[in-house]
Amino acid sequence: MATVKDFRNKVKPNWCPGCGDFSIQAAIQRAAANVGLEPHDLALITGIGCSGRISGYINAYGFHGVHGRVLPLAQGVKMANRDLTVIASGGDGDGFAIGMGHTIHSIRRNINMTYIIMDNQIYGLTKGQTSPRSEAGFKTKSTPDGSIEASLNAMETALTAGATFVAQSFSSDLKELTSLIEQGINHDGFSIINVFSPCVTFNKVNTYDWFKENLTKLETVEDYDYTDRKKAMQTLMEHNGLVTGLIYQDDSKPSYQDQIPGYKSTPLSESELKLEKETFERLANEFM
Amino acid sequence: MIDQLSWKVGGQQGEGIESTGEIFSTALNRLGYYLYGYRHFSSRIKGGHTNNKIRVSTKPINAVSDDLDILVAFDQETIDVNYHELRSGGVVIADAKFNPSIPEDGKATLYEVPFTETAKELGTPLMKNMVAVGASSAILGIPADYYQEVVEEIFSKKGQSVVDKNMQALQTGAEQFREQAGDNVDAFLLEEADGKKRMFMIGNDAIGLGAVTAGSRFMAAYPITPASEIMEYLIKTFPDFGGTVIQTEDEIAAANMAIGSNYAGVRALTASAGPGLSLMTEAIGLSGMTETPLVIVDTQRGGPSTGLPTKQEQSDMMAMLYGTHGEIPKIVIAPSTVQEAFYDTITAFNMAEEYQCPVILMSDLALSLGKQTVEPLNFDNVQIRRGKLDQAPDLPVQAPEEYFNRYEYEAEGDGISTRLLPGTENGIYHVTGVEHDETGKPSEKPENRQQQMDKRLKKTQTVPYRFDEPVYRDEPYEKADLLVVGINSTRGTIQEAVSRLREEGHAIHHAHIRLLHPFPVEELEQALERTEKVVVVENNATAQLANIIRLNTGVNAENILKYDGNPFLPGEIYRECKELL
Numbered sequence A: 001m002a003t004v005k006d007f008r009n010k011v012k013p014n015w016c017p018g019c020g021d022f023s024i025q026a027a028i029q030r031a032a033a034n035v036g037l038e039p040h041d042l043a044l045i046t047g048i049g050c051s052g053r054i055s056g057y058i059n060a061y062g063f064h065g066v067h068g069r070v071l072p073l074a075q076g077v078k079m080a081n082r083d084l085t086v087i088a089s090g091g092d093g094d095g096f097a098i099g100m101g102h103t104i105h106s107i108r109r110n111i112n113m114t115y116i117i118m119d120n121q122i123y124g125l126t127k128g129q130t131s132p133r134s135e136a137g138f139k140t141k142s143t144p145d146g147s148i149e150a151s152l153n154a155m156e157t158a159l160t161a162g163a164t165f166v167a168q169s170f171s172s173d174l175k176e177l178t179s180l181i182e183q184g185i186n187h188d189g190f191s192i193i194n195v196f197s198p199c200v201t202f203n204k205v206n207t208y209d210w211f212k213e214n215l216t217k218l219e220t221v222e223d224y225d226y227t228d229r230k231k232a233m234q235t236l237m238e239h240n241g242l243v244t245g246l247i248y249q250d251d252s253k254p255s256y257q258d259q260i261p262g263y264k265s266t267p268l269s270e271s272e273l274k275l276e277k278e279t280f281e282r283l284a285n286e287f288m
Numbered sequence B: 001m002i003d004q005l006s007w008k009v010g011g012q013q014g015e016g017i018e019s020t021g022e023i024f025s026t027a028l029n030r031l032g033y034y035l036y037g038y039r040h041f042s043s044r045i046k047g048g049h050t051n052n053k054i055r056v057s058t059k060p061i062n063a064v065s066d067d068l069d070i071l072v073a074f075d076q077e078t079i080d081v082n083y084h085e086l087r088s089g090g091v092v093i094a095d096a097k098f099n100p101s102i103p104e105d106g107k108a109t110l111y112e113v114p115f116t117e118t119a120k121e122l123g124t125p126l127m128k129n130m131v132a133v134g135a136s137s138a139i140l141g142i143p144a145d146y147y148q149e150v151v152e153e154i155f156s157k158k159g160q161s162v163v164d165k166n167m168q169a170l171q172t173g174a175e176q177f178r179e180q181a182g183d184n185v186d187a188f189l190l191e192e193a194d195g196k197k198r199m200f201m202i203g204n205d206a207i208g209l210g211a212v213t214a215g216s217r218f219m220a221a222y223p224i225t226p227a228s229e230i231m232e233y234l235i236k237t238f239p240d241f242g243g244t245v246i247q248t249e250d251e252i253a254a255a256n257m258a259i260g261s262n263y264a265g266v267r268a269l270t271a272s273a274g275p276g277l278s279l280m281t282e283a284i285g286l287s288g289m290t291e292t293p294l295v296i297v298d299t300q301r302g303g304p305s306t307g308l309p310t311k312q313e314q315s316d317m318m319a320m321l322y323g324t325h326g327e328i329p330k331i332v333i334a335p336s337t338v339q340e341a342f343y344d345t346i347t348a349f350n351m352a353e354e355y356q357c358p359v360i361l362m363s364d365l366a367l368s369l370g371k372q373t374v375e376p377l378n379f380d381n382v383q384i385r386r387g388k389l390d391q392a393p394d395l396p397v398q399a400p401e402e403y404f405n406r407y408e409y410e411a412e413g414d415g416i417s418t419r420l421l422p423g424t425e426n427g428i429y430h431v432t433g434v435e436h437d438e439t440g441k442p443s444e445k446p447e448n449r450q451q452q453m454d455k456r457l458k459k460t461q462t463v464p465y466r467f468d469e470p471v472y473r474d475e476p477y478e479k480a481d482l483l484v485v486g487i488n489s490t491r492g493t494i495q496e497a498v499s500r501l502r503e504e505g506h507a508i509h510h511a512h513i514r515l516l517h518p519f520p521v522e523e524l525e526q527a528l529e530r531t532e533k534v535v536v537v538e539n540n541a542t543a544q545l546a547n548i549i550r551l552n553t554g555v556n557a558e559n560i561l562k563y564d565g566n567p568f569l570p571g572e573i574y575r576e577c578k579e580l581l
Helices: A021-034 A051-056 A070-080 A092-098 A100-109 A154-160 A174-186 A208-214 A229-238 A277-285 B017-030 B076-085 B115-122 B125-140 B144-158 B160-181 B203-213 B228-241 B251-263 B274-290 B317-322 B338-354 B365-369 B446-466 B488-503 B521-529 B544-553 B570-580
Strands: A042-046 A061-064 A085-091 A113-119 A165-170 A190-196 A243-249 B004-012 B034-040 B049-057 B068-073 B086-095 B108-113 B199-202 B218-221 B244-247 B268-272 B294-300 B331-333 B358-364 B371-374 B430-432 B471-474 B480-487 B508-513 B515-517 B531-538 B558-561
Touching: A021 A051, A021 A085, A021 A113, A021 A174, A042 A051, A042 A070, A051 A061, A051 A085, A051 B430, A070 A085, A070 A092, A070 A100, A070 A113, A070 B218, A070 B244, A070 B251, A085 A092, A085 A174, A092 A100, A092 A113, A100 A154, A100 A190, A100 B251, A113 A174, A154 A165, A154 A190, A154 A229, A154 A243, A165 A174, A174 A190, A174 A243, A229 A243, A277 B203, B004 B017, B004 B076, B004 B125, B017 B034, B017 B049, B017 B125, B017 B144, B017 B199, B034 B365, B049 B076, B068 B076, B068 B125, B076 B086, B086 B125, B108 B125, B108 B160, B115 B125, B115 B160, B125 B144, B125 B160, B144 B160, B199 B203, B203 B228, B203 B294, B203 B338, B203 B358, B203 B365, B218 B228, B218 B251, B228 B244, B251 B268, B251 B274, B251 B294, B268 B274, B274 B294, B274 B317, B274 B358, B294 B338, B294 B365, B317 B358, B317 B515, B317 B544, B331 B338, B338 B358, B338 B371, B358 B365, B358 B488, B365 B488, B446 B521, B471 B488, B471 B521, B480 B488, B480 B521, B480 B544, B480 B570, B488 B508, B488 B531, B488 B570, B508 B521, B521 B531, B521 B544, B531 B544, B531 B570, B558 B570
Parallel strands: A042 A061, A042 A085, A061 B430, A085 A113, A113 A190, A165 A190, B004 B068, B068 B086, B086 B108, B218 B244, B218 B268, B268 B294, B294 B358, B331 B358, B480 B508, B480 B531, B531 B558
Antiparallel strands: A165 A243, B004 B049, B034 B049, B034 B371, B199 B371, B331 B515, B471 B508
């Protein structure tokens, strides 16, 4: 059985020292080993940005696509081979700006895969511009007088779109993050996990210390029930979205692939391509 | 007795014009007649003039005709808009309900048949189309009971009484026409056809059938005119083969999803028209850069922007050739008949895997939606070729840092590397749209960059030599006065114009471009050497195909362009060619 070491490929990430993304890399590696995957069973599909490079930093099948399109790409992989464990990953710009449409529709579609957003509330790789997750008033290269747009409430949006698994974590909390990724992989449906991953170079507001001061663990919220969607929404609103833990899970809803009429229970990629002659003739006869 | 004629039905969109044409032509097809249809419709659900023009013949035909023998009108607008097409001696059969009138030029005869009134008396005005079909059949001398089979297929779900009523409507329409016309109308009695069963389908049906036959099992697509029928056919058909279609949120998602699916080993496609192709442009680059197979169908319609969504045009050629940033290998295939649309779809899937690159199957509205009789498709010739895909490799145990050389560079090789699917044990490699080394890991090293660029770009060099008939060539003369070049749906129309010119003693050659990219330079040059003059016929305003030909051969051609939204008529090409002779 594979251990966490088998998911390390010795490539040196090009992230800045202290970047939150290192912990997410470690958490994915640990979670993959903990749920019993072999490296070749995992497809890690990523977007563009500092975060998107993670597909090359974990020993697994990795596909680093184009900006904002990680989710369609990842869903295509899962549709072709439902036996693969598919994890999609990208930054907050990838998922909540350019790819926002895909995020909402992936949630609605509920294909069995896990989406990890490495949320640093800024554009890092392009050297410091505002993101949809930046707070109003946030000063960046693209908002020198402070952002006048509202910050997107990511987890509330996910709940509203009908997500069946919503979680949030903080890259410093490796234990909680690893556990949430494991739960996300095991959830039969689309799991969205937003991870606060501080950008030590460009985001001087939302720092490690800032998160430590402002985040509330859901396990400390009295009577919190992650199966209660209303309570989940209320709690997010009360804490301005700054909570960590499993926010909501509905395991009663079948995932997309289990509902498709006639869809193969084994990987579609193992289908016989050539038709029988009689089958072709039956299809051709429909046009006569 | 005549061996061919042209029939058109027209009215307001949404009042059964399409089904009138459908029932009429399906029955004729079953009797062994050859048919060729073109639908004129608008981008709206109800209202607006629509018509369906169908040519019927006892011999194979590949184009609409210049003129019209019979016009069936559900409203006065149909007469006003289409009367000019009628040939001298033609006939208008119109619903008596709207008190139809025709110009007093003596060109045609008007017969008023109470389509609506008769249908109402039999139970519902909806059956007025059956009354019209009955009247149309009477003029051709086709007994109404020949429709029994078709009517049963359409209405048996609704019960025997509905079948009977529709048949009654059809018979009554025939009787009413005969009562009015008496024995005077015998000019349109059709010769008997050979009774052979042949397929009757639109180009989009052939593409859908081609996809299933090629082993495709997944499609991701966004609805658009005139491509949606491909998706609708596969939604209906894929479940029998374990596959499915996802209607995505947009064409960007569709193309990326198809790439993901191809990467993981399923032959996946997407289909769209110009606006969708524009949105897919970045994904096409990703497919090219990552060497992931991808099949995109572009059913061209009127552009630019939303353009003429329901009209014929061939103006996406430059977008297909150049529509992604940077430089990638790409294949663009252009079927020119419904049969070719079937075979070319299979070729597109084979070449996408063999060359590990995007393949665009280029169609146009007239080919995609024109319904025509199709000679039997040959299944025995169907091959599935997956190139250097290795699904059961014998690989040494892989240490975590040793990635598989998915993008192996060989200076003397064909540029195409062994492809493994995710899930393969000991085969891990990386894929990225960033420039990468042989294992797929990002690399900006100049030497590697040049090697990987050369590797990718040389892959498709062999395509023109491996593509079956990259240029269709009809060259019966030693040297022609004129070579007429076309692409996609103009094939039959050009053929007809050319044969008229030949009958007049002109030496005319015809070449149809079947592989647009990589361009079959040598093949076309052979054709160019055997002619005095060249003219390129295309449905766009800027002579895109002629420009592509000049770019590849240095030859300046004359142009016949049409971009008013309608397909060429044979007579238009004939006249313009004649001016060049």
